[in-house]
Amino acid sequence: MFLFNLTENEALNLEKLKNKEILITGGSGFIGIWLTQLLLYLNDKFNFNVKLYLVARNEDSEISSIMVNRKDVTFIKSDIRNLREFPKNISYIIHAATSPDNRVYMSNPIESMDIIANGTKSVMENALQLENLEKVINLSSGQIYGALNSHNISEDDFGKLNSNSITAIYPEAKRYAETLTNAYRSLHKVPVVQVRPFSFIGPYMSLNKPWAVNNFIRDALKFKNIRILGNGKPVRSYMYPTDMALWILNILVHGQVGAAYNLGSDMGVSLEEVALKIKNIIGSSVNIDILNMNDNCSEFVPNIDHVKQELGLNITVDIDEALKRSIDWFSKNSL
């Protein structure tokens, strides 16, 4: 498939996955779709012979179309909280269930926290039954760092997280999930690794998600107008999903049990710069309105030295290329 183009060496780094069975929870979500595509690519191009199980409550159309005529993927339609038994030969688990869409947590806070807490517990209980289990990735969140204003957030930096605020629902539940999986590691020796995703932009995302870059692309493509409420100064970073998927599989194979790894780009970019880049790609007819209604200049960018140094991984798709590929895909598929 056009989305991946791995070298022999990059594939060799993942060779441990050959002939293994891998289970991904949240299989029809953004991360699940990209991991599925990478694993199927490895099967097709490098004969990995991976057998893949996807667990999700609903089989969305994107994942259905990817699975057409594939015998190496099995879809298990289930709420992760209710799944009592995993296929017995699973060697690797990537626990990616739960959406980071804050609207869901605002409208359904109790159910959402329950999915994270008891969904994670269910994964761990099932993991205990697996004789061939080699590694479990718990996909946590960059939001567990709380209120940090930094362009260099490393895995040991923790800011304030006010548990008495409605904004704490998602990050607090994710912190609980990290602590819970580490408790299973401590007590039952479940080989757990924590991965903390930051921000992404790329195909298969919804442009209606409540994140600035998604809305900028949507509004630029549909209405030729980008509205920035504040001063455009807040700095974020965006990872392209081909890098994201490759990093997750590398962490799955080589990550140290008990360690935590940031997953994201360290190339900070202001919202105004993002808007200008989008305008440059789509064309000069796009108007950018900076409304200056607040003075927010916050920065939220991960330090990714841990991954770079320990696993030798890099960002291969920069923000310009990520936006270009994304806009190309969205203009054909998503509007």
Add this chain to the structure above:
Amino acid sequence: MTSKIKLYDVTLRDGSHAISHQLSEQQIEAYAQLIDKTGIYAIEVGHGNGLGASSVLVGKSKLSDELIIKTAKNNLQNTKLGIHVIPGFATINKDIKNALSWGVDIVRVASHCTEADTTEKHIGYVREKGKEAYGLLMMSHMATPEILLDEAIKMQTYGAEAIVILDSAGSYLPNDVRERISLLSQNLNVPVGFHAHNNLGLAISNSLVAIEAGAQIIDGAVKGFGAGAGNAQLEVLVALLEKMKYNTNIDLYKILDAADMVENKLIKEPISISSLSIVSAIAGVFSGFSKHVKRVSKEFGVDPRDVFMELGHQKIVAGQEDTIIDIAIKLQKRD
């Protein structure tokens, strides 16, 4: 925080309450033509309870939503056109979709102050269509500042580009306003607005307190033409802000012209602080109930002040107008 203040004109929406939603096409046309020359940011039109609200329960509108919106739009070139939307009265497919096609620029999605989660889909839809979406918390005196903040954060997360709190009962003291606006403006990323009612004679001074506390959007109505004792008198606000050296970009003489026109052609009886308005503020009941309470009290031969006090005791909110009759019957039996 920046010192930009946007004045938002609710004369042709809140004023509908004052004349039982009987605005004529000619009145809308004449007002829109005058206001368009003033430099006011936006005007809001419609039934007092917003889009789709015309009904036996809350009062039938003389004109259809379509005619009101199209008439206003046809006479506006500079000033934006807004509407008030309460989920339940207005639905996305039946009402909002059409309203946007008739040229509405701003949709202000309102809920009772503790029910922000009813606004998620409406706000999301407006944003997906590239229009401005605000979140409004009505009867905001019924929630603590902390709960208001939670509800405001929900609306911000759903995509609201401003949060306006409404003193629907006109019962706020200046400190109530200061406390709430300060908390919201310090904790939200979007501008905060304030919508006053004049039941206790504080609409103008509370609006100034709101500005001092960080509000960037202030609602007002020319001649105070709004429900009950009316809103903050817009032309007074303009004059005061000019005197206080705020740059509103509004032409004072032209807004005074609009005020004279409203006095001559829209208002049947001057907006004043009636005895009932004072009682409704003390009881903490929505100002728009006045006409219903007066009518029902007369019919059942009970003291309308007792009806308001009982409505306040039962914490009745807009949309529960049918309770007025139940209370009148109860009081009649007691007497």
